[in-house]
Amino acid sequence: xxxxxxxxxxxxxxxxxxxxEDMIEFLSKVEGLSEWESSFIRSLEAGWEKYGSVTExxxxxxxxxxxxxxPEKILARAEWTEGYSETMRLxxxxxxxxxxxxxxxxxxxxxxxxxxxxxxxxxxxxxxMCKNKYALKVIALTEAPPQFPVGTMAVAxxxxxxxxxxxGQTVLIIEHPTDIHSSANGARRVVVxxxxxxxxxxxxxxxxxxxxxxLR
Numbered sequence: 001x002x003x004x005x006x007x008x009x010x011x012x013x014x015x016x017x018x019x020x021e022d023m024i025e026f027l028s029k030v031e032g033l034s035e036w037e038s039s040f041i042r043s044l045e046a047g048w049e050k051y052g053s054v055t056e057x058x059x060x061x062x063x064x065x066x067x068x069x070x071p072e073k074i075l076a077r078a079e080w081t082e083g084y085s086e087t088m089r090l091x092x093x094x095x096x097x098x099x100x101x102x103x104x105x106x107x108x109x110x111x112x113x114x115x116x117x118x119x120x121x122x123x124x125x126x127x128x129m130c131k132n133k134y135a136l137k138v139i140a141l142t143e144a145p146p147q148f149p150v151g152t153m154a155v156a157x158x159x160x161x162x163x164x165x166x167x168g169q170t171v172l173i174i175e176h177p178t179d180i181h182s183s184a185n186g187a188r189r190v191v192v193x194x195x196x197x198x199x200x201x202x203x204x205x206x207x208x209x210x211x212x213x214x215l216r
Contacts (some may be wrong), residue, residue: 012216016053023062030069037065043099079124089117092126094142095135109148137183148173148190148204153211156194160207169212177202 026123027033044054048157055064067073096110106129112119121129129135148154152173156166171192180187186206193200 013056013057014053015056020054020059020062023049023066024054026071027062027065034070038105040065052165055170058207077122081120084120086167088126088130091130091139092121094178094180095130096138098135098138098181098183099129101179101181104165134183138187139178140187141180142178144188146173146176146188147186148192148205148208150175150211154192155211156192157207157209162201162203162205162207166192166194166201166203170195171195171208192213 024041024044027037028045037102040061044058086101092113096106096113099106099110100114101132109121109125109129113121118135130139143171150173154173155173156162156169158167159169169195174191174193175191177189177191180189182204184206186204188200188205190208191200191202192208
């Protein structure tokens with residue numbers, strides 16, 4: 001008969017210093033905590049009262065929260081919020097629509113930006129989503145003048161990535177949707193109506209070329 005002994009899990013390291021207790025007390029008095037932060041602090045207070053200690057993981061999180069809520073950090077966040085301009089809000093919305101079309105990056109942040117027009121992301125979150133090389137290209141594409149203004153004519157290139165039947169067709173430019181799904185050059189989306197069609201379709205500027213002069 002074989003006997004097996006189950007290895008005991010090591011007892012988690014706990015911290016019971018006066019400094020840890022002081023940090024918990026400090027955080028319990030901070031105003032403007034998020035719902036999660038408030039719940040976490042209440043849990044810490046209850047745990048400290050019962051055990052007189054916190055785990056290493058909890059201690060690490062406590063230190064991060066204390067650093068986040070120093071007077072200097074609070075002032076910096078207030079200044080960021082006050083300086084959050086309409087242009088920055090528009091850029092955040094452009095980047096959010098791009099990332100909604102290209103998951104999974106920034107999913108939760110993109111949803112908050114698009115669902116709540118009053119939402120102000122943190123400076124760190126804004127820079128991460130809006131100032132990376134892909135978002136900057138999409139923002140620039142969105143703000144650049146359209147290559148094919150609404151009401152003008154164009155020809156779908158033979159390399160057009162839209163419907164195969166669109167290739168080589170003369171099209172009327174109907175609309176430029178606000179969302180861009182690619183950071184490639186010429187990726188602005190265009191709603192077009194091919195001549196002889198009853199329905200419009202969506203392509204991109206890079207898949208169109210100017211109408212030959214003799215047909216203008």
